[in-house]
Amino acid sequence: MTSSQALRRTPLHDRHVQMGARMVEFGGWEMPVQYSGIVDEHNAVRNAAGLFDISHMGEVEVKGKDALAFLQHIATYNVASIGEGHANYALLCQPAGGIVDDIFIYNLPDGYLVVVNASNTEKDFAWLLDNLAGFDVVLTNISDQASMLALQGPMAESILAHATDADVANLPFHCVMTAMLLDDIPGIVARTGYTGEDGFELFVDDDNAERLWDGLLALGKDDGLKPCGLGARDSLRFEPCLALYGHEIDEDINPYEAKLGWVVKLDKGDFVGSDALRRIKQEGVQRKLAGFEMVERGIARGGYDIRGVDGERIGYVTTGMPSPTLGKNLGLGYVPTALATEGSEFNVIVRDKPVRARVVKTPFYKPRYKK
């Protein structure tokens, strides 16, 4: 039996296999889910540092006279407030307000760089092209030439400082700079991440990915730097309640339901979806994302039903797992707005049995960004 489409591989695929990583499919890519173990890697990032291959993510260059105007048109965030050398989180929305993707926009000297989710790269690029009319802009999908690594954790700064003469220690949160890494690898360094810890995301050409990976692991060894996979990436983003596309956000979910109203800057002017979002914000939402902890014994998982204490189905879990750092079984899910308040209780259906859960304050884990 042959598969209709082989899984894509990053430039670091062979390195992951050599290092004994367990490989899985994600968004059409063959990626490492773990090396030493999800909990071990998770703890390494919280206490020391972890290195992630995130080359599967998509990168699109947006350049030209109307680059800013174009991005203002399609993104919910006020892109004009992202100065040169800065970056910010944003959403792409449908005209009706549903979320196409969550993205990061970087304002670099030679234009903008937009980073998108691996699972949405094709969709997003097509979306950008569909909305191009009337803008003097050149879009270049560089996903196939750009590699991305994430170096995250309290030791990330000192490890990276050993890898470059560039002043990364003083690079502020959500800022971005160019740097020569390991003497001769040109790269873009951003103080961004998806773990709730201080850290950096590094962009280099595919040809240099292996050398950078090896070099950073060697430099960080004595500080406890470990290679980390997608399993830890998920548990690390879950604790500070960062959204994952296909779970907390999707085409049928609007930013206000997802508690991402702060990423929608309605007063910047019109953009794709702004009419609908203005109306939704004004009317309020019927359901809302809530963070909860399991009161009775059981683990909530993405996709599990949520029922009111009276037995009626009222929502579903978007992500749930035992939290390695908090030591409790936690979850995120959509429930009726009235129940999305601290202290509310409902049941998560685990293998056909109701297990009591209670809404708690989010984020579960307070991010420790260097601000």
Add this chain to the structure above:
Amino acid sequence: MAFKTPAELQYTRSHEWIRIEGEEATVGITDYAQDSLGDVVYVELPEVGASFEAGESFGAVESVKAASDLYMPVAGEVVTVNQTLVDKPEILNSDPYGEGWMIKISVAPGVGALMSAAAYEKYVDEIKH
């Protein structure tokens, strides 16, 4: 990497092991299974007295990342449950064939699909490649 597969036990395709002694048996999951799961954080076992058919799910085991059902190698009624395992699920990772036993059952008549240790080793080898 070689997984432990004690020769005196029998195995299922869903990675349970069973030690049959007369009309009683002890059931657990294999070394390969605990390794695949990763750090086990939760084990759900049935009540004493519960009866199951061969191949029926009798419980579940969970790691950080995923939940997996446990399947009866043969039909039977639960006589004893390893409560220690429920309180300390990590024992499954460290000692799947000893302290990590899950349930003791009285074996009911009926067909179970069991493999010898050698057959199970070969089966795991095939899955890995």
